[in-house]
Amino acid sequence: xxxxxxxxxxxxxxxxxxxxxxxxxxxxxxxxxxxxxxxxxxxxxxxxxxxxxxxxxxxxxxxxxxxxxxxxxxxxxxxxxxxxxxxxxxxxxxxxxxxxxxxxxxxxxxxxxxxxxxxxxxxxxxxxxxxxxxxxxxxxxxxxxxxxxxxxxxxxxxxxxxxxxxxxxxxxxxxxxxxxxxxxxxxxxxxxxxxxxxxxxxxxxxxxxxxxxxxxxxxxxxxxxxxxxxxxxxxxxxxxxxxxxxxxxxxxxxxxxxxxxxxxxxxxxxxxxxxxxxxxxxxxxxxxxxxxxxxxxxxxxxxxxxxxxxxxxxxxxxxxxxxxxxxxxxxxxxxxxxxxxxxxxxxxxxxxxxxxxx
Amino acid sequence: xxxxxxxxxxxxxxxxxxxxxxxxxxxxxxxxxxxxxxxxxxxxxxxxxxxxxxxxxxxxxxxxxxxxxxxxxxxxxxxxxxxxxxxxxxxxxxxxxxxxxxxxxxxxxxxxxxxxxxxxxxxxxxxxxxxxxxxxxxxxxxxxxxxxxxxxxxxxxxxxxxxxxxxxxxxxxxxxxxxxxxxxxxxxxxxxxxxxxxxxxxxxxxxxxxxxxxxxxxxxxxxxxxxxxxxxxxxxxxxxxxxxxxxxxxxxxxxxxxxxxxxxxxxxxxxxxxxxxxxxxxxxxxxxx
Numbered sequence: 077x078x079x080x081x082x083x084x085x086x087x088x089x090x091x092x093x094x095x096x097x098x099x100x101x102x103x104x105x106x107x108x109x110x111x112x113x114x115x116x117x118x119x120x121x122x123x124x125x126x127x128x129x130x131x132x133x134x135x136x137x138x139x140x141x142x143x144x145x146x147x148x149x150x151x152x153x154x155x156x157x158x159x160x161x162x163x164x165x166x167x168x169x170x171x172x173x174x175x176x177x178x179x180x181x182x183x184x185x186x187x188x189x190x191x192x193x194x195x196x197x198x199x200x201x202x203x204x205x206x207x208x209x210x211x212x213x214x215x216x217x218x219x220x221x222x223x224x225x226x227x228x229x230x231x232x233x234x235x236x237x238x239x240x241x242x243x244x245x246x247x248x249x250x251x252x253x254x255x256x257x258x259x260x261x262x263x264x265x266x267x268x269x270x271x272x273x274x275x276x277x278x279x280x281x282x283x284x285x286x287x288x289x290x291x292x293x294x295x296x297x298x299x300x301x302x303x304x305x306x307x308x309x310x311x312x313x314x315x316x317x318x319x320x321x322x323x324x325x326x327x328x329x330x331x332x333x334x335x336x337x338x339x340x341x342x343x344x345x346x347x348x349x350x351x352x353x354x355x356x357x358x359x360x361x362x363x364x365x366x367x368x369x370x371x372x373x374x375x376x377x378x379x380x381x382x383x384x385x386x387x388x389x390x391x392x393x394x395x396x397x398x399x400x401x402x403x404x405x406x407x408x409x410x411x412x413x414x415x416x417x418x419x420x421x422x423x424x425x426x427x428x429x430x431x432x433x434x
Numbered sequence: 435x436x437x438x439x440x441x442x443x444x445x446x447x448x449x450x451x452x453x454x455x456x457x458x459x460x461x462x463x464x465x466x467x468x469x470x471x472x473x474x475x476x477x478x479x480x481x482x483x484x485x486x487x488x489x490x491x492x493x494x495x496x497x498x499x500x501x502x503x504x505x506x507x508x509x510x511x512x513x514x515x516x517x518x519x520x521x522x523x524x525x526x527x528x529x530x531x532x533x534x535x536x537x538x539x540x541x542x543x544x545x546x547x548x549x550x551x552x553x554x555x556x557x558x559x560x561x562x563x564x565x566x567x568x569x570x571x572x573x574x575x576x577x578x579x580x581x582x583x584x585x586x587x588x589x590x591x592x593x594x595x596x597x598x599x600x601x602x603x604x605x606x607x608x609x610x611x612x613x614x615x616x617x618x619x620x621x622x623x624x625x626x627x628x629x630x631x632x633x634x635x636x637x638x639x640x641x642x643x644x645x646x647x648x649x650x651x652x653x654x655x656x657x658x659x660x661x662x663x664x665x666x667x668x669x670x671x672x673x674x675x676x677x678x679x680x681x682x683x684x685x686x687x688x689x690x691x692x693x694x695x696x697x698x699x700x701x702x703x704x705x706x707x708x709x710x711x712x713x714x715x716x717x718x719x720x721x722x723x
Contacts, residue, residue, distance in 0.1 A: 078618065082616055085617040093532070093533065094542060095525055099549060100548050100552075103560045107560055107563055110562075231463065233455070234460040237456035237460045238460070250464075253464055256704060256711075259641055261674055263678050268696075270681055271693070301463055358553070359552070359554065359556070360554075361555040362648055366681070389555045389558070389559065406559075417551050417556075421551040422548075
């Protein structure tokens with residue numbers, strides 16, 4: 077009996093153990109399932125401009141009215157669309173307009189080149205929606221980049237101070253403080269950007285809008301600093317004390333020990349710390365949504381408002397109909413985000429594994 | 435005989451300069467946050483009253499309290515815990531007690547790291563695609579909590595694994611020598627000895643879950659609902675989303691109101707975290723091995 081229980085438990089915990097893998101695959105499968113249609117889609121639809129063309133060609137109003145429920149309904153092939161038109165208004169009456177419909181009903185919402193190189197993101201446009209993410213990528217990159225400019229020196233500095241200088245209670249206290257910092261929810265950070273930093277930036281720099289790269293970058297820098305500090309401090313701590321002692325015995329001063337011995341020895345861990353910080357900033361949603369100003373822009377200065385990829389999904393998904401092009405486009409953006417963060421985390425893990433092997 | 439040479443003096447001077455530089459950097463990281471917390475406390479603290487905590491929002495959310503959002507957050511966190519604690523603890527038991535050091539374990543660890551790193555908005559997409567649409571839970575507490583539960587699973591797994599591994603191997607060996615099976619050893623010896631460490635992790639998870647906004651936006655949290663949820667298939671308001679809504683989406687909100695909400699939210703989260711930290715420090719002092 078005990079043996080059976082033992083085996084049973086082993087199976088149960090094994091399933092729980094691999095659940096993390098199942099969930100990662102699940103996340104990828106489900107966002108791909110919702111979004112991939114957009115990438116592969118090639119639609120044949122009747123839409124507003126086509127109706128106008130038909131009207132110009134002289135299609136009677138009653139036929140137009142009969143066709144209007146088909147507005148926007150996608151078909152996979154032109155044949156299916158023509159067939160649907162014929163069953164709605166009769167083959168005889170449809171014939172004169174078929175050429176026109178064939179010529180103007182083809183739409184391919186996702187164009188790879190446009191997706192990555194066009195700065196135009198106009199998914200709600202009636203005439204021709206454009207799904208270009210360049211400006212959104214620039215927004216994410218500029219905010220994350222600025223955040224890293226702030227966070228990397230300060231969190232490495234803090235890590236060095238906590239790891240190499242501070243001792244005893246002071247050290248414990250600082251570590252706890254950093255941990256509490258990491259706990260502040262991102263929506264609260266966003267609110268801070270909106271209501272405290274925003275007026276401050278307007279006042280100090282005399283700019284019309286304080287919701288910009290500067291604001292979101294500062295917020296994001298403060299948000300990603302704790303994780304970077306913690307991991308960098310771990311990396312410094314992993315450097316064996318005998319390295320320090322050997323250098324000190326050679327007459328090196330404290331700062332020489334830190335810059336010439338400890339930091340090079342802990343290099344991999346520091347790189348991983350920066351990578352995870354970048355990943356954190358890249359995937360941040362609420363704070364970026366609230367503090368960037370959320371307007372589509374190719375940024376030219378840090379006082380420009382921008383819009384991030386994550387924030388775009390958060391702001392627009394609620395207004396889209398399930399399965400529509402816009403909805404699928406947002407999921408495609410999600411796939412893109414997922415893949416990039418996956419790569420960042422994978423790289424950080426490989427770099428850290430290098431540390432452990434040494 | 436041991437007088438400082440010029441080089442010694444110069445080195446010492448540089449050293450103290452470097453030291454001050456690093457203190458400054460650490461300070462500049464922490465100071466703004468303390469200032470921000472002070473402002474939030476100053477402006478938001480005065481808003482908080484029994485009336486604020488226990489009444490519902492009125493006049494299109496421009497006045498009144500936060501009761502439905504508070505209760506909603508409790509629902510969301512509670513259901514998320516029901517799902518993720520058993521799963522996370524079991525996963526940690528597997529990783530700590532059963533897993534061998536092989537490729538599968540490496541992949542599991544990599545998956546856990548990735549679960550922790552996936553952007554919160556991607557979780558929102560996943561929750562919508564999987565729980566709301568595919569499993570047909572609709573926008574409900576259940577869908578939102580499952581999404582939150584998966585998102586915070588790494589917190590439970592990592593902290594539980596650490597506290598399981600902190601139980602000395604000799605405890606297990608002593609138990610096996612008495613003829614106990616592996617499971618009996620885990621259930622009677624390993625888990626009880628690491629219970630407090632597991633609790634610490636759970637408290638931490640509560641704090642993480644309570645603050646998340648993006649994953650619940652499209653899966654179960656509503657902008658405004660005057661009544662309280664009655665089952666896991668209802669939608670609900672939540673503190674985090676409420677803060678977002680009244681500070682960006684609703685016109686004419688008096689300036690103090692969002693400060694009040696932010697203060698309550700951050701107080702909830704920080705109290706939970708401090709509890710977890712205090713618990714940990716206390717345990718470290720008490721440990722007998």
